[in-house]
Amino acid sequence: MMHARLTRLLIAATAISLAAAPALAADVKLGIVQSTSGGSAALYGTMQKNGAELAAAEINASGKLGDLKLVPVHQDDAGDRGQTVNIFQRLINQDKVTVIFGPTLTTSAFAADPIANAAKVPVIASSNTAPGVPAIGEYIFRTSAPEAAVFPGVLAYAVKRYQPKTAAQIYGIDDVLMKAAYGVHKAALDKAGIKVVATETFQKGDVDYSAQLTKIKAANPDIIVVGGLAEETANIVRQARQLGIPQSTVFLGANAAISTKLNDLAGPAAQGFLVGSGWFIDFDTPANKAFVEAYKAKYGNAPDTFAAQAHAAVTIFADAVKRAGGVSDPAKLRAAIADTKDLETVLGPFSFDKDREPVLVAKVLELKDGKFQLAQ
Amino acid sequence: MMAALDAFLASYGNLVNLCLLNTLLAYGVWLALAANMFTLGTGGFMAVGAYCSVYLTMQLGAPFAVAVVAGGLLAAAVALVIGAPVLRLRGDYFMLATFAFTEVVRVIALNWDAVTGGAIGIYGIPRYTETWQLVLLVLIALYFVFALRRSYFGRSIAAIRQDDVMSEAMGVNVFGQRLSLFVASGFVSGGVGGLAAHLNFFVGPSDFGLLRSVDALAYPILGGVNALLGPLVGAIFTTLLPELLRFSSQWREILMGLLILTVVLFLPGGAMSLLSWRPRKAAARRPSTQGAE
Incomplete structure (x- = not known):
């Protein structure tokens, strides 16, 4: 009978879970x-x-x-x-x-x-x-x-080193983390008195960002802030350079973008990419x-x-x-x-x-x- | 006895609730499957019901029961609106259209921050769903399906499942019957959405996507569409499986896939066909009743 067999299976499973170390x-x-x-x-x-x-x-x-x-x-x-x-x-x-x-x-x-x-x-x-x-x-x-704990430090560093006046933002709209990161980035930029001249979005799984980056290029920002995971960020940075956004336009990323993958995928295009973290391996x-x-x-x-x-x-x-x-x-x-x-x-x-x-x-x-x- | 039950529910309460919830959902999907409608709209209907009921309880302070019924009704209304055009499609196209509906609902949920909380979702939802309510609803669903199968309406659905052209020729209003079943399925799925939302403190857009629709479709199919208890068995089996296989750690997903594949391959009538299983010889002599009562 199916019933008896199921009962036996249940008993066996319970026994296994109960057998954990006393x-x-x-x-x-x-x-x-x-x-x-x-x-x-x-x-x-x-x-x-x-x-x-x-x-x-x-x-x-x-x-x-x-x-x-x-x-x-x-x-x-x-x-x-x-x-x-x-x-x-x-x-x-x-x-x-x-x-x-x-x-x-x-x-x-x-x-x-x-x-x-x-x-x-x-x-x-x-x-x-x-x-x-x-x-x-x-x-x-x-x-x-959380992003709010690390990003202001990154921005402060960028302000000190590059004195940016304008910024562009691009972020993943269907990701909990990235949407939250966008809010944090925006608040920090506003607080630092940096004008956001372009705001673009993308979705999980996107691989081509040329439409968004072309618009960003037209707005000619001093820095670009990306709210994306490592793979997305890498593609964005690489395609931005291919579209002719110069190396002098520095990218700032979200905490979640920290991964060796970023370098593997973006290569030299990501040189100078700034990000904040609670930890790094050579700490x-x-x-x-x-x-x-x-x-x-x-x-x-x-x-x-x-x-x-x-x-x-x-x-x-x-x-x-x-x-x-x-x-x-x-x-x-x-x-x-x-x-x-x-x-x-x-x-x-x-x-x-x-x-x-x-x-x-x-x-x-x-x-x-x-x-x-x-x-x- | 009560103490033992309490202790059991403290450790396994959520599992029991999930089994009951998925059983209800399985009967909701069964309503559509009974007339050969392979719907992938379940996730979408659940989302409509969930967000609607959460809005009612959290923003407007409506009683829980009212909110769940309202969520179900709104989902039913949506089913009516999309059902009218979509039901003219058949087979694969119907499946694609209902999938598209689920995607549209997901994208709306992602972007309508004021009501759905956007990508983050809504958290801190009060917990109103209780086990006894779910047990009661499952019993009602069982009785309803039992009665439906014996009614004139039920016989005509069975006829549609066998051959809709023939049924039409015999005077069955195929479109009308399918539409009413689709709306009923939407109502149940929406109601389950509301119940699910008030069970685990949180809803987000990823809860009600394609995966949810496919899971829901798998319950009655695995259990057996033709047996009264098929959806129940399928839902409980699929919900318990990941917990029962927990001991196998890394092998868990592979084992789950294999088990489900085994059921599909060897029991094409669903797990419930085990009960009517006979030795090969006898079965071969019997005329094929695959898909019949």
């Missing part, structure tokens, strides 16, 4: 909700999973938390919001995790974070950058610098150097910003556990996380502001000789 008194379970399958989200998710697990292993080895042992429990949501909510419910009510790191996508965060917030389980995101995520509730934090601090080494040794490839932000999230949590004197009181633990001040992380000194947004030194990076380097 918790010892000194175990602190960390829920890690990152997409490791399901399209491009998996790229970011895998990096964050690795970064978080590496941090947990390092903290356990260091003995910093005494007899408390961090036990990461990773669950893959495949970038699907429904699954994220399923996982949150199970992690909170069945696995009884102390904290959740994730989820990978902002849309998942909007759906799942309220559940954790109501259950008083802190959530520390390391890739959600759209506005409004920590505003979900008192227990929601993030280490991923010269002992903590970061050790992190990059350890990451390469463990996973065989170089970490990216998301891995670093996830590593920082676990570091922050461990520090808060120490200051709160354990994990038995969720309110105390939450307060300790919120009180994080100038903590040394791979991102540099890290604090949370009163809205649970990250406060860190924004690094202005310039694409020079095929590599993102600290702008001088």
Whole structure:
């Protein structure tokens, strides 16, 4: 009978999920909700999973938390919001995790974070950058610098170096992040007294931007601000140069455009491209150097910003556990996380502001000789 | 007993809700499939219902039940307007036209910031959808479909599914019946959209695209269009699958694809045809009843 078979399958599946390691008194379970399958989200998710697990292993080895042992429990949501909510419910009510790191996508965060917030389980995101995520509730934090935290620094640098009077903006209209980035860019430009002479948009999957760039060229701006992901930005920069927009017209990009792909696809056209970030691989601090080494040794490839932000999230949590004197009181633990001040992380000194947004030194990076380097 | 149920729902409540919600959606799509309308408009109708009901509850403070019904009615009205021209198309063209509708709704949702929140979507939606409401609605849907299949109307739909030219010749108003089914399907999908929007605090344009329409179409087809419980089985199977295969981590998507492929290949009448499965010899002697009751 189909029915009996289905029941048996269900029982088997439940047994498997229950067979997860039994918790010892000194175990602190960390829920890690990152997409490791399901399209491009998996790229970011895998990096964050690795970064978080590496941090947990390092903290356990260091003995910093005494007899408390961090036990990461990773669950893959495949970038699907429904699954994220399923996982949150199970992690909170069945696995009884102390904290959740994730989820990978902002849309998942909007759906799942309220559940954790109501259950008083802190959530520390390391890739959600759209506005409004920590505003979900008192227990929601993030280490991923939103565009608003990094772009003003980039613009200030550009103003100092190039004294631009006019700017053009081009951004992805159907992407949550890019639409938000556009608003941030516009506000910063207005504040700096730079006139926006052209505003153009594109859609996900576009590959030809010549119509928009021709209009921008006609407006002859001093700088061009792009709200796009790495691939889109690379195509825009390359096609702009092909259309004859001179190298002296500097491009400023969104945080999400930071990727080695940008250089691979745009080549010399992207020389001088400016972007702001919370982290970059050559960031010269002992903590970061050790992190990059350890990451390469463990996973065989170089970490990216998301891995670093996830590593920082676990570091922050461990520090808060120490200051709160354990994990038995969720309110105390939450307060300790919120009180994080100038903590040394791979991102540099890290604090949370009163809205649970990250406060860190924004690094202005310039694409020079095929590599993102600290702008001088 | 109650305590055990509470503990179960605390951990698996969302999964149960998703199963129920998708079951409702599957019956909505079934209404269209019953008369051979392979609709990809489900995502579009869901979006119309979702945004409408969220607007009503959040901006105008309307009661939840009113908002969901209004969302369904608006989706039904839209189905009526697009159904009239689109239903003159057949097969592939009908599918393409309904797909185009879903895309148009998605693009409107992306750009009409005041109502839909644009690309970011709407978050902080109050949670009104409860499990008991969904259970009740699924029971109502089941009874409705059960009654429909036995009615005169149901027999004429079955005739249309077999051969619409013949049915027309026999005096069945094929266009009228298809239109009313399409509108009913729109109503159910719109209502489900409203329920879904008030379940997980958030709606965004990417929730109701082509993928949603294809998923919804797969539920009744996988479960079996000809059996009363087909859509229910298909919806629950497809919703549980990713969770049941969670242990396989990286293999999960491959296994899911393989399982679905297996059902499609070996059970072309849907999973419910397992119940009427007979050894090959007997089946070969029987006249083919593929697609019949």
